[in-house]
Amino acid sequence: xxxxESGGGLVQPGGSLRLSCAASGFTFSSYGMSWHRQAPGxxxxxxxxxxxxxxxxNYADSVKDRFTISRDNGKNMVYLQMNSLKxxxxxxxxxxGSRPVSGNTYWGQGTQVTVSS
Numbered sequence: 664x665x666x667x668e669s670g671g672g673l674v675q676p677g678g679s680l681r682l683s684c685a686a687s688g689f690t691f692s693s694y695g696m697s698w699h700r701q702a703p704g705x706x707x708x709x710x711x712x713x714x715x716x717x718x719x720x721n722y723a724d725s726v727k728d729r730f731t732i733s734r735d736n737g738k739n740m741v742y743l744q745m746n747s748l749k750x751x752x753x754x755x756x757x758x759x760g761s762r763p764v765s766g767n768t769y770w771g772q773g774t775q776v777t778v779s780s
Contacts, residue, residue, distance in 0.1 A: 664689035664769050666758045671774030676749055678778070682743040684758030684771055691717075692736040694762045696767075698743045700754035700776075707757070711743060715762075726752075748778045 665689040670682040670687045682698065697712035699700035720732050741758060758771040 666760060666769055666771035667766050668756065668758050668771045668774040671756060671776045673777045673779065675780050676748060676750060676778055678748050679744070679746045680748065682745065682756055682758075682774060682776075684741045684743075686739040686741070686758075686760060686769075689760065689767070689769065691739040691760070694760040694767075696732075696734055696741040696762070697739075697759045698732060699757045700752075700755070700757055701773075702754040703728075705754075710756070710761060711740065745776070749778075750778045752776060 665687045667685045668682060670680060674680050684726050691714055695712060697711040699707050700710050701707040710723050710726055711730055713732045713734055717734050722730060729747045734741040753776060755773040755775050757773045760769045
């Protein structure tokens, strides 16, 4: 099982980034997927989640109307489009796959996002 994030980097406030997460080794289309982030000295928090079929999406209040989660089950990919980035969005962003019925949860290794001028 692998979840590999990419797309992080340094961006100025107000800029945009698109994170990608490539999944392999499990039945991707059966798993809910989510993005989480962890800033230095803070707990990991949920940013956005999407159901297995992609019909339901949820967002943390802090990113609503700025971030968009999406998935492509044909490519085993999940994405996080991040617009209007703020310095407080700086964190390591992690991709997670979960299937409560089986109790399986998988995490990626994370990708660093830094928002700074």
